[in-house]
Amino acid sequence: MDAEVRVERLSKTYYPKQRKGLFKSERREVQALREVSLEIRRGEIFGLLGPNGAGKTTLIKCLTTLLLPTSGDAWLHGYHIVEQENLVRAAVGCMLMGERGLYWKLTGRENLIFFGALYHLPPKDRRRRAEEILGLLHLQDLADRTVETYSSGQKMMLAFGKALVNDAPVLILDEPTNTLDVPSARELRAHVRELNASGKTVVYTTHIMAEAETLCERVAIIDHGQVIDLGTVDELKRSLQRDHVTHIEGIIPERASQAVAALPQVTKLATSVANGTTRLTVVSSDGRAALPRLIEALTAHGALIQNIAPEEITLEDVFVAKTGRSLTEDTRVR
Amino acid sequence: MIAEASLGSKLSIVLATARMRMLNVSRYKGQLFVEILIPIVFAAMPILLGRATGGAAAEANFLRNTGTANYPAFMLIGSSTFIIVTFAFWLVGYWIRFEQETGTLEAIYLTPTSRVWNAAGIALYSAIRSMISGSVAYLIGSLIFGVNPLQGQLLLALAFILVGLVPLFGMTLLFGALVMKVKEANSLVNLMQWTVSLLMGVFFPVAVFPPLMRLLALAFPPTWMVNGVRSALLGVGYFFGEWYLDLAVLWGFLLIAPLLGFWVFSGMERNIRRREGVGEY
Numbered sequence: 324m325d326a327e328v329r330v331e332r333l334s335k336t337y338y339p340k341q342r343k344g345l346f347k348s349e350r351r352e353v354q355a356l357r358e359v360s361l362e363i364r365r366g367e368i369f370g371l372l373g374p375n376g377a378g379k380t381t382l383i384k385c386l387t388t389l390l391l392p393t394s395g396d397a398w399l400h401g402y403h404i405v406e407q408e409n410l411v412r413a414a415v416g417c418m419l420m421g422e423r424g425l426y427w428k429l430t431g432r433e434n435l436i437f438f439g440a441l442y443h444l445p446p447k448d449r450r451r452r453a454e455e456i457l458g459l460l461h462l463q464d465l466a467d468r469t470v471e472t473y474s475s476g477q478k479m480m481l482a483f484g485k486a487l488v489n490d491a492p493v494l495i496l497d498e499p500t501n502t503l504d505v506p507s508a509r510e511l512r513a514h515v516r517e518l519n520a521s522g523k524t525v526v527y528t529t530h531i532m533a534e535a536e537t538l539c540e541r542v543a544i545i546d547h548g549q550v551i552d553l554g555t556v557d558e559l560k561r562s563l564q565r566d567h568v569t570h571i572e573g574i575i576p577e578r579a580s581q582a583v584a585a586l587p588q589v590t591k592l593a594t595s596v597a598n599g600t601t602r603l604t605v606v607s608s609d610g611r612a613a614l615p616r617l618i619e620a621l622t623a624h625g626a627l628i629q630n631i632a633p634e635e636i637t638l639e640d641v642f643v644a645k646t647g648r649s650l651t652e653d654t655r656v657r
Numbered sequence: 658m659i660a661e662a663s664l665g666s667k668l669s670i671v672l673a674t675a676r677m678r679m680l681n682v683s684r685y686k687g688q689l690f691v692e693i694l695i696p697i698v699f700a701a702m703p704i705l706l707g708r709a710t711g712g713a714a715a716e717a718n719f720l721r722n723t724g725t726a727n728y729p730a731f732m733l734i735g736s737s738t739f740i741i742v743t744f745a746f747w748l749v750g751y752w753i754r755f756e757q758e759t760g761t762l763e764a765i766y767l768t769p770t771s772r773v774w775n776a777a778g779i780a781l782y783s784a785i786r787s788m789i790s791g792s793v794a795y796l797i798g799s800l801i802f803g804v805n806p807l808q809g810q811l812l813l814a815l816a817f818i819l820v821g822l823v824p825l826f827g828m829t830l831l832f833g834a835l836v837m838k839v840k841e842a843n844s845l846v847n848l849m850q851w852t853v854s855l856l857m858g859v860f861f862p863v864a865v866f867p868p869l870m871r872l873l874a875l876a877f878p879p880t881w882m883v884n885g886v887r888s889a890l891l892g893v894g895y896f897f898g899e900w901y902l903d904l905a906v907l908w909g910f911l912l913i914a915p916l917l918g919f920w921v922f923s924g925m926e927r928n929i930r931r932r933e934g935v936g937e938y
Contacts, residue, residue, distance in 0.1 A: 337932070387767055391931045409662070412769040419767070423760025428684045429677065440673030441768035441775075443666040469684070485764070 326398075327493055327524040328363035328386065333395035335381050335548075355381040357548040358395065363526060363541075368519050370539030371528040372638060378548040379528040380419075383497055386526075387417050400492055413442065416491040418499050422478035424485065427471040431462055431481050434470060435488055442489035456484040459514070475502040483511060487518075494518060495526045500534065512538055532638040544642055551645045560636045567607050568634040569617065575601040579624035586620060588613040600629065667774050674778020675785070678752070682786070689790075692740070696794035697801065700736035703860045704729045704802055723862045724893030729802040734887050735859040737795040738818065742853060742879045744787035745780070745822055747846045749829040752779045754842035772926065773919055776833065780826040788818070809890035813900060817885030817907065824878040824910035830918030834925035857883050862893070878910040 335356040340348040356378050363369040371379045384390040386399055388408040397404045400414035418424075425434050432453050439449030457466045460480050470478060479502055486494060496515070500508040515538065519525050529535050535542055536556050543553040552559055575594075583605060584592045591606035607613040614633065621628060682688065707715070707728050720726040756762035765775060799806035832849070836842045857863075857879040863871055874880045875896070885903050887893045895903040 389763060389766055389930065391927070409769040412767060415767075417767045420760045420763055424764035426677070426681065426761060427759070428681045433677070433680060437673055437677045438764070438768065440670050441765065441770045443662045443670075443769065445666070446669065489768075 325365045326362040327365040328361075328369075328397070328399050328526065330359055330361050330382075330386070330397040331395055332358045332360055333382070333385060333397055334358055334393045335378075335385060335390060336393045355548050356385070356392070359545075359548070359550055361543055361550055361553060363524060365524055366519070366522060367540045368515065368525040368527060368538055370535040370542040371526065371545055372530070372532070372535050372542050372642070373528075373545035374530055377545045379545055380497060381548070382545070383417075383419065383495055383526070383528060386411075387415055387419070387495060388412055389419075413489065414491055415493045415495055416486040416489055417495045417497075418483050418486040419495075419497045421482050421498070421501060422470075422475065424482055425470050425478060428469055430467050430469055431473070431484075432457065432466040434481065435484060438485050438488045444489070452488055452490070456487050459487075460484050476504055476507045479503050480507065480511065483514070492522070493524045493526070497528045498530070499527070500529070500531070508534075532642075536638055542638065544638075544645060546642075546646045552641070556638065559638065559641045562641070567609070567613070567636075569605045569607065569614065570632045570634070571603040571605065571617070571621065571628060571630070572600055573621075573629040574599075574627040575603060575621065576625050579621045579626040582620040582624045583617055586613070586616055588616065662769060667770075670770055670774040671778040671781055674775050675782035678779060678782040679785075689786075692790050693793050693797070696733075696736040696740045696791065697798045699739070699859075700729075700732040700798055700802075704732050707732075722865060725887075725891040727804070727891055730799075730804040730808075730891055731887060731893070732860055733795055733798045733802065733804055734890060735857075735883060737791040737798070738879070738883045738886055739854055739857065739859045740794060741784075741787040741791040741818060741822070742825060742857060742882065743850060744783050744790070745825040746829050746832060746849055746853060747842070748783035749776055749779050749826070749833040750836040750842045750845065752776075753833050753836050754840075757837075757840065773830075773922070776830060776922075777826075780822075780829070784822055784826075809892065811890070814886040814889035817882055817889060817904065820904060820907045820911060821878055821882030821885070824907065824914035825882075827911075827914030827916070827918035828878070830915070830922040834918075834922045837925055837929060853877075853879065856880060859883070878907060878914065881907050881910070 333356055334354065337353045337355055338350040339353060341351045342348050359378070359382060371382065373379050381390065385392045386397060386404060388404055388411050391405060399411045402410040402414060404411050426437070429437065435453035435456055436449045439452050440446075444452060457463050460483065462477070462480060462484065465473060465477060465481075470481065473481065479499065483496070483499055486496065494515075499515075500511055503511060512534070515525055515527065527535070527539060539556065541553065541555050542559060544551045544559070552562065554562070580592065580594055580601070580603060583589060583603065586607075588607045588609050589605055590608055591604075593604040595602045595604075605613075605617060607617075614631070618628065618631070707719075711719075711728070716726045716728070719728050719731075723731060725731055753762065756765060765772070796806050798804070832845070835845060839845070856874045856877045858866075858874065863874040863880055863884070866874055881896070881903055884893070884896060885900070885907070888895045888900065888903070897903055897906070
């Protein structure tokens with residue numbers, strides 16, 4: 324499959340000033356990106372996962388030409404991010420900075436029309452595109468109110484709409500569901516899926532694991548400016564090779580418990596009884612693959628199963644295993 | 658869809674940017690009213706001082722130094738032209754600062770549009786706004802101080818303003834680049850206001866400057882602009898004797914200043930993108 328975004332050994336080093344009192348300051352080297360290489364396939368939803376300060380936004384800013392990389396190369400939709408910057412900008416619809424990227428004294432419609440002009444759309448197309456977007460995002464009722472009167476969630480929705488103005492083949496969305504309530508976040512994700520189904524490549528950064536798990540086909544975990552791991556969500560989980568825990572509840576005779584314990588995949592078994600219900604905690608080495616055998620062993624020995632709850636490995640588990648830290652930690656260099 | 662960037666679409670960006678700023682300022686109506694008063698108040702002080710201290714000898718002295726005895730008109734033209742000049746200077750700088758602070762500067766940089774077209778849109782907006790403010794202020798001020806606003810060659814005066822504005826906008830790109838770098842506009846504007854008013858001779862002819870100052874003032878396009886307007890309306894005398902020669906000098910500035918401004922602005926943009934990015938404020 325073609326690469327829509329190709330990044331080769333991309334590095335970005337900042338030299339921010341560190342204040343040492345009223346007048347003194349000294350510059351300090353911060354490596355925000357360290358030789359990042361990755362490929363994002365055409366037509367996929369690709370997640371960039373990492374805690375605050377991991378380098379996700381710096382990578383996005385380099386890809387969208389807001390920042391010049393210190394070294395390395397990257398291509399977006401076949402265009403080089405430094406040598407063909409205007410073609411890159413035309414090929415990407417971007418939602419960065421959320422509601423701050425809008426003119427609050429203009430109405431929603433005026434914002435969309437203005438940005439349409441900046442993407443070189445002819446006047447008639449700007450208005451048509453603005454109407455399409457307002458309709459798609461159900462913002463028609465707000466269209467003629469100044470943005471300052473919108474709620475935070477409505478502003479975020481309009482900012483998302485702004486990313487659609489140029490109908491670009493690549494969408495880059497940086498934490499788009501921040502400040503959205505649950506139904507609005509769900510609606511936005513549904514729009515992202517629809518846009519992806521219509522052929523757009525989506526790069527989606529988030530620090531909400533559930534969002535990445537449900538939305539993204541592949542995910543790159545970024546920390547301290549480096550890609551730590553990259554793959555499908557399942558691949559990343561499998562790479563953990565951790566013991567899997569399954570909780571089973573029901574009327575389970577002793578012989579059924581013993582049959583489960585005797586299975587070769589089962590490494591540990593704990594049994595407890597409460598209110599006439601037996602609860603087995605089964606630790607197995609090959610996770611879901613062992614589940615049919617567990618059920619077979621239990622039912623063959625007269626167990627009446629009421630509930631089976633495999634403990635899922637989450638991306639958070641993967642992140643913790645790879646980095647030794649939680650995704651909610653802030654890793655910004657201070 | 659990737660729309661092609663034709664010259665037409667670039668000019669369309671200029672108009673869209675100017676329109677956007679018009680819409681924006683239309684939501685601050687009080688500001689538009691107040692800025693008409695500024696040149697009148699600004700000119701009132703020297704005019705009233707002149708009336709308080711001047712007599713027949715003072716008028717003759719003023720005539721000898723400036724070429725006209727009509728000092729209220731001289732001051733009013735100076736202050737009205739100054740409002741046009743000062744608008745041209747600080748609007749691009751303030752625009753960059755405003756976009757930096759609100760977060761929309763990054764949003765603009767994400768689009769496939771050279772900032773020069775945006776700046777041209779801001780310049781167009783500022784030219785329209787300042788021309789209206791300057792003209793209305795001149796008319797009201799003329800009524801207040803008993804000056805005939807229709808005297809002299811109005812069209813020629815307008816030509817000096819319009820030709821003079823272009824190099825000014827070129828220079829304002831230099832100022833915009835400075836604002837982008839230091840991330841501060843107010844103190845720069847404050848400094849600039851006084852320097853500009855001094856150099857262009859808002860209330861006096863630059864002939865009264867010492868030689869070095871006079872040379873510096875003559876290297877500054879607004880000096881030629883205000884003298885051209887005064888000469889067209891009051892007949893104070895062109896620097897080179899003829900209106901077309903002074904206008905030619907302004908055309909010279911017109912060719913050089915925008916190129917210099919563009920070069921410095923582009924270099925600053927690249928430098929900032931190499932460092933912390935345009936979004937830092």
